[in-house]
Amino acid sequence: MAKVTFIEHNGKEHTVEVADGLTLMEGATKNMVPGIDADCGGACACATCMVFVPEEWLAKLPAKEDMEETMLDFCEHSEANSRLSCQIKVTKELDGIRVTMPESQH
Amino acid sequence: MAGQEKNGIVIIGAGQAGAQAVMSLRAEGYEGPIRLIGEEAEPPYQRPPLSKKFLAGEIGFDRVELKPAEFYEQSGCELILGTRVTRIEREAHLVHTGDGRAIGYDKLLIATGSRVREINVPGFDLPGVHYLRTVGDVREVQTHFHAGAKLVVVGGGYIGLEVAAVAKKNGMDVTVLETADRVMARVVDPIVSHFYQRIHAEEGVKIRTGETVAGFEGKGKVESVVTGEGEKFPCDFVVVGVGILPNVELAQEAGLHVENGIVVDECTQTSDPDICAAGDCTNHPNGVYGRRLRLESVQNAIEQGKTAAACLTGKAKPYSQVPWFWSDQYDLKLQIAGLSTGYTQAVTRGDPDHARSFAVFYLKDGVLVAVDAVNRAPEFMMARQLIAKHAKLDPARLRDETINMKEIEKA
Known part of the structure; x- marks a missing residue:
């Protein structure tokens, strides 16, 4: 279980508890956090679940696989600290993580 | 009418489009009643994983359902499941259900999706002949899933090939029968078809193109598939994936404009200003291609669900996107x-x-x-x-x- 804070583009914060094994994306969609569309449901096929991760947390995340890396590389609003939240499995180590969402996922 | 309680919004169809509309209606600030009527017993869930990770048993229903049950309660959305809508009475603004209820609406969203196309050849109703569209279908198919089982897949489209890949990975003996001269002929160029035929062959799946199915045979359950040429393919079970048909009958019987789908405008409005339609069941304009489309896709369901939520609350949020799809095999x-x-x-x-x-x-x-x-x-x-x-x-x-x-x- 990890406490995760999702911050909307307008600054509004949502702190939710996410069970181990779920993805960060599921932590948002199952807890009614707006701002993560996840159209493909977590198949790494659509890039509509992007989040921005602060530097101090980036290193604690599992490395990006090729698919995520290239999807992000070609995503219109992505930045160096972008991740696809459907590719991040939640573990205890992520307790307290704060991520920001883009204005739009499209 | 003065004094009459508002009926609010009724959504027919608890699939991805219907569920998205509920979320978007509340996000748009709509505070009136919402009733979501679904024919299946389950609350809204994602369909794409059904032929992929869910079929493989890698994820359970909790990972495919769209929202936990509390969401609907918290959103003030009444979920009416296991219920079929039999008729829309437009003048009275009522929908009638199979169990004899009449539910009033101010605005209606038809999100009835699509159903599998069935093949009506002899033996079609033998136990062991399955389709794959719902969670219920998958659970039935999974009862046959064990290493060494012989599976014949009828239809070399996305569903058929995804099922074949999952079954092969689980140690089954898999044959795919496709009527056309190549797989996925309806959607991709021969280059891509031939690529997938090579991959499936390398993985050990037998693909037979140019084969029609004349019937299913067996005593008490399916034991073989007979082709048009008279060849017999022995099997323990069959999965048929030969396309889907849009569920337009309700709209048609209600007198809405239906032509290869329920005809809607770019805001998802039908020919009745109080009725919108979204998802697989619609025929909608697409600005990118400058023509009308009927799409079988989750992206379309979600995006039209959003557009419909706006339209139902009096806002215009025209829908026009480049369609996209995906398929996972191996x-x-x-x-x-x-x-x-x-x-x-x-x-x-x-x-x-x-x-x-x-x-x-x-x-x-x-x-x-x-x-x-x-x-x-x-x-x-x-x-x-x-x-x-x-x-x-x-x-x-x-x-x-x-x-x-x-x-x-x-x-």
Whole structure:
């Protein structure tokens, strides 16, 4: 279980508890956090679940696989600290993580 | 009417479009009653994983359901499940259900989706002959899943091939029978069909093209599939995936304009101003292609669900996007952007004859209209943007893998 804070583009914060094994994306969609569309449901096929991760947390995340890396590389609003939240499995180590969402996922 | 309680919004169909509309209605600030009526027993769930990870048993229902049950309670949405709507009475603003209820609406959303196309050949009702559209279907198919079981898949489309890949990975003996002369013939170029035929052959799945099914035989359960040529394929079970049909009958019987889907405008409004329709069941205009489309896709369901929520609350949020689709088979992710219909040239990037990663770009008079990308996210992502702006591209540059996709447009 990890406490995760999702911050909307307008600054509004949502702190939710996410069970181990779920993805960060599921932590948002199952807890009614707006701002993560996840159209493909977590198949790494659509890039509509992007989040921005602060530097101090980036290193604690599992490395990006090729698919995520290239999807992000070609995503219109992505930045160096972008991740696809459907590719991040939640573990205890992520307790307290704060991520920001883009204005739009499209 | 003065004093009468508002009926609010009724949604027929608890699939992805219907569920999305509930979320978007509340996000748009709509505070009135919402009733979501679904024929299946389960609350709204995602369909794409059904033929992929859910079938494989890698994820359970808790991972495919769209929202936990509390969501509907908290959102003030009444979920009416296991209930079929039998009739829409437009003048009285009522929907009638199979269990004899009449439910009033101020605004109605039809999100009835689609159903599997059935094959009515002798033996079609033998136990062991399955389709794959619902969670219930998958649970039945899974009862046959054990290593060594013989599976015959009827239909070499997305569903058939995804099922074949999952079954093979689980140690089954799999044969795919396809009527056309190649798999996925309806949606991709022969280059892509032949690639998938090679991959499935390498994985050990037998694909037989040009085979029609004349019937199913067996005593008490299916034991073999008989082809039009009279050949028999012994099996323990069968999965049929020969396409889907839009559920338009309710709309049609209510007198709405129906023509290859329920006809809606770019805001999802039907020919009745109090009724919208969204998802697989609609025939809608697409600005990117300048023509009407009926799509079988989750993206379309979600995006039209959003557009419908806006429309039902009096706002215009026109829907027009480059369609995209995907299919997972083995380690391969096929991502499709756009519609290749009417293409004049197919340009290949990569080596589909030997590698497990390549892309095919479809050009119509030089303008990019679609891409099929296998394990090629850059090609897929870039094409989505280029298709939207009708980019005219140089085939030689597309073919040249030394040119980064980000630079592909430059002369």
